[in-house]
Amino acid sequence: MRHRLKDVAERAGVSVKTVSNVVNGYVHVRPDTRARVEQAIAELNYRPNLSARHLRKGRTGVIALAVPELDIPYFAELARHVVTAAADYGWTVLIDQTGGRREQERVVASGITDHLIDGLIFSPLALTAEDLTGLDGAPMVLLGERVDHGPADRVVIDNVAAAREITSHLIQLGHRRIAAIGSQRTDEGASARLRLTGYADAHRAAGLDFDETLVAPAAAWHRADGAAAMRGLLTSGVRPDAVFCFNDTLALGALRALHEAGLRVPDDVAVVGFDDIEDGRFSIPTLTTVAPDKERIARLAVELLANRLDGDRAAPARELSAPYRVELRESTQKVSALAAGVPPQ
Amino acid sequence: MRHRLKDVAERAGVSVKTVSNVVNGYVHVRPDTRARVEQAIAELNYRPNLSARHLRKGRTGVIALAVPELDIPYFAELARHVVTAAADYGWTVLIDQTGGRREQERVVASGITDHLIDGLIFSPLALTAEDLTGLDGAPMVLLGERVDHGPADRVVIDNVAAAREITSHLIQLGHRRIAAIGSQRTDEGASARLRLTGYADAHRAAGLDFDETLVAPAAAWHRADGAAAMRGLLTSGVRPDAVFCFNDTLALGALRALHEAGLRVPDDVAVVGFDDIEDGRFSIPTLTTVAPDKERIARLAVELLANRLDGDRAAPARELSAPYRVELRESTQKVSALAAGVPPQ
Numbered sequence: 141m142r143h144r145l146k147d148v149a150e151r152a153g154v155s156v157k158t159v160s161n162v163v164n165g166y167v168h169v170r171p172d173t174r175a176r177v178e179q180a181i182a183e184l185n186y187r188p189n190l191s192a193r194h195l196r197k198g199r200t201g202v203i204a205l206a207v208p209e210l211d212i213p214y215f216a217e218l219a220r221h222v223v224t225a226a227a228d229y230g231w232t233v234l235i236d237q238t239g240g241r242r243e244q245e246r247v248v249a250s251g252i253t254d255h256l257i258d259g260l261i262f263s264p265l266a267l268t269a270e271d272l273t274g275l276d277g278a279p280m281v282l283l284g285e286r287v288d289h290g291p292a293d294r295v296v297i298d299n300v301a302a303a304r305e306i307t308s309h310l311i312q313l314g315h316r317r318i319a320a321i322g323s324q325r326t327d328e329g330a331s332a333r334l335r336l337t338g339y340a341d342a343h344r345a346a347g348l349d350f351d352e353t354l355v356a357p358a359a360a361w362h363r364a365d366g367a368a369a370m371r372g373l374l375t376s377g378v379r380p381d382a383v384f385c386f387n388d389t390l391a392l393g394a395l396r397a398l399h400e401a402g403l404r405v406p407d408d409v410a411v412v413g414f415d416d417i418e419d420g421r422f423s424i425p426t427l428t429t430v431a432p433d434k435e436r437i438a439r440l441a442v443e444l445l446a447n448r449l450d451g452d453r454a455a456p457a458r459e460l461s462a463p464y465r466v467e468l469r470e471s472t473q474k475v476s477a478l479a480a481g482v483p484p485q
Numbered sequence: 486m487r488h489r490l491k492d493v494a495e496r497a498g499v500s501v502k503t504v505s506n507v508v509n510g511y512v513h514v515r516p517d518t519r520a521r522v523e524q525a526i527a528e529l530n531y532r533p534n535l536s537a538r539h540l541r542k543g544r545t546g547v548i549a550l551a552v553p554e555l556d557i558p559y560f561a562e563l564a565r566h567v568v569t570a571a572a573d574y575g576w577t578v579l580i581d582q583t584g585g586r587r588e589q590e591r592v593v594a595s596g597i598t599d600h601l602i603d604g605l606i607f608s609p610l611a612l613t614a615e616d617l618t619g620l621d622g623a624p625m626v627l628l629g630e631r632v633d634h635g636p637a638d639r640v641v642i643d644n645v646a647a648a649r650e651i652t653s654h655l656i657q658l659g660h661r662r663i664a665a666i667g668s669q670r671t672d673e674g675a676s677a678r679l680r681l682t683g684y685a686d687a688h689r690a691a692g693l694d695f696d697e698t699l700v701a702p703a704a705a706w707h708r709a710d711g712a713a714a715m716r717g718l719l720t721s722g723v724r725p726d727a728v729f730c731f732n733d734t735l736a737l738g739a740l741r742a743l744h745e746a747g748l749r750v751p752d753d754v755a756v757v758g759f760d761d762i763e764d765g766r767f768s769i770p771t772l773t774t775v776a777p778d779k780e781r782i783a784r785l786a787v788e789l790l791a792n793r794l795d796g797d798r799a800a801p802a803r804e805l806s807a808p809y810r811v812e813l814r815e816s817t818q819k820v821s822a823l824a825a826g827v828p829p830q
Binding site for chain 2: 178204211220223234236239362363367419422
């Protein structure tokens with residue numbers, strides 16, 4: 141016999157609502173109450189039937205999140221926020237790692253899984269607008285600015301403004317030879333292009349020349365790529381006094397390469413990243429970075445998807461913007477200045 | 486009109502096999518050939534129908550990987566290996582993040598998604614053997630030793646032996662007050678229990694007392710938890726000369742706390758972790774750790790699942806073991822000793 145929520149509530153001597161709170165993992169349940177409910181669940185071998193209300197609507201209750209690489213911590217952190225935001229709609233999130241390859245992304249976009257899922261939140265690296273033309277799969281929300289004028293709902297952050305702001309901060313600190321690590325071919329990375337634009341804008345606004353020898357490419361954005369690019373800059377005789385890395389993992393690799401070269405951060409070279417991943421809050425030194433509001437990006441994406449599912453599927457695509465902030469940490473400021481709350485010069 | 490692989494091959498002037506290699510992302514295709522195929526794909530707006538051969542078998546071609554937390558880098562790295570190994574079988578992998586909550590894990594195990602997926606690779610934190618009794622969902626392969634005598638195929642590493650080996654290494658280096666960070670209640674973490682057992686075994690084998698005041702709990706295994714536990718040990722007056730953290734993120738947090746306390750690693754306190762995540766190869770200092778063979782774990786899990794799908798579903802459950810090794814890095818050895826290739830004392 142299959143037991144229901146009500147049976148668990150009766151056995152535990154609590155309300156159905158309390159059982160529901162335990163099942164859904166809400167934190168505000170008292171430990172002893174939680175223990176009683178969990179015991180009742182175990183005794184009855186109860187299994188929640190989360191999909192029932194979705195099935196009534198002809199849905200699976202499952203959405204997919206497609207990202208290039210889960211071992212880029214930004215995407216892993218984003219995934220956690222999407223799972224949390226989707227739980228408010230009772231959705232299970234399944235995550236698809238595309239590797240950022242255009243063909244795999246086309247498969248995802250064209251809905252290989254469209255009989256499996258109600259909707260898709262998609263962070264593409266290589267996909268083009270034409271790949272999305274004429275699709276009739278599940279509703280889709282795009283993350284980021286890879287697909288410029290796509291036909292789908294989209295959540296973005298202002299990459300150009302964010303890159304300009306953090307570069308300007310380095311210029312205000314007195315740095316004049318600011319390297320950029322992470323540039324890519326146009327067909328590879330929209331984020332790279334936009335962040336490089338912001339970097340160039342900041343130089344122009346300060347009356348500084350854009351020096352191409354200070355820009356280092358990185359086809360992938362892992363620690364090893366950042367370390368290799370930093371070593372390349374140091375051995376080529378280009379001697380930067382600061383480095384803007386286009387994501388935090390590149391920056392953590394650059395920190396390591398500077399350490400191995402006997403250079404001090406920030407005294408000899410200041411380093412900034414982008415993404416505000418947890419690693420940069422614990423690295424030695426901690427990492428100054430652009431912090432996109434990942435929780436908000438996830439929430440907006442889930443809301444756009446929910447609106448599309450319950451509303452007019454043919455309505456014009458919407459674009460929503462999530463905020464960011466610049467987080468100042470040890471890699472640009474001396475510890476003593478940070479501790480004393482001294483603002484940057 | 487829907488184009489087929491053959492149409493792409495004709496337009497690109499290559500074999501069908503070559504188109505297939507491009508679509509599947511194999512690396513050994515010549516760049517100019519790849520470019521020609523990609524152009525033909527774009528011109529024909531071709532979309533590969535990867536699921537056809539699965540559908541012929543009555544399958545979806547989709548398997549799920551369920552892990553507790555993707556922002557624990559170990560699981561993100563494992564996910565990448567599972568995606569790679571599964572690609573050899575033409576499987577798409579969807580990833581489910583359970584949060585390690587028993588109720589969500591029960592939902593996954595009982596096959597909320599069993600009409601969506603062909604099989605499940607599952608790394609549970611809280612699930613019990615009784616949760617798995619009498620399930621009739623898709624075939625399942627368990628990772629790790631959480632469920633002791635479960636009815637499912639399983640891939641493990643020898644946690645006790647690995648923990649004993651890395652602790653013995655610290656003892657051989659001359660450390661006598663070795664703290665352990667990451668212990669948990671019995672119902673929370675099997676890995677914690679097994680690694681603590683190995684730690685205790687190493688002490689016993691060396692004729693050293695097991696000192697409970699050196700063991701610090703950590704309910705979650707993030708950097709912040711490792712930093713807090715390390716601070717707790719330092720302020721409580723327990724003064725370890727080495728620390729065994731039960732995973733690398735705990736260890737990276739401990740490194741940060743030691744840095745903030747003005748202690749040098751490894752000169753004042755040696756630190757070791759577990760998992761060999763990429764972060765620990767670039768941290769300052771780099772991290773000595775137990776390196777489970779994640780690629781092998783993933784491959785064995787996928788092979789067990791494939792055998793179960795194509796073979797006898799009622800056959801007795803199999804358990805396979807993946808190897809590990811101890812990686813010596815700066816957090817236990819002076820840089821000069823490492824560079825000179827000096828073996829540990």
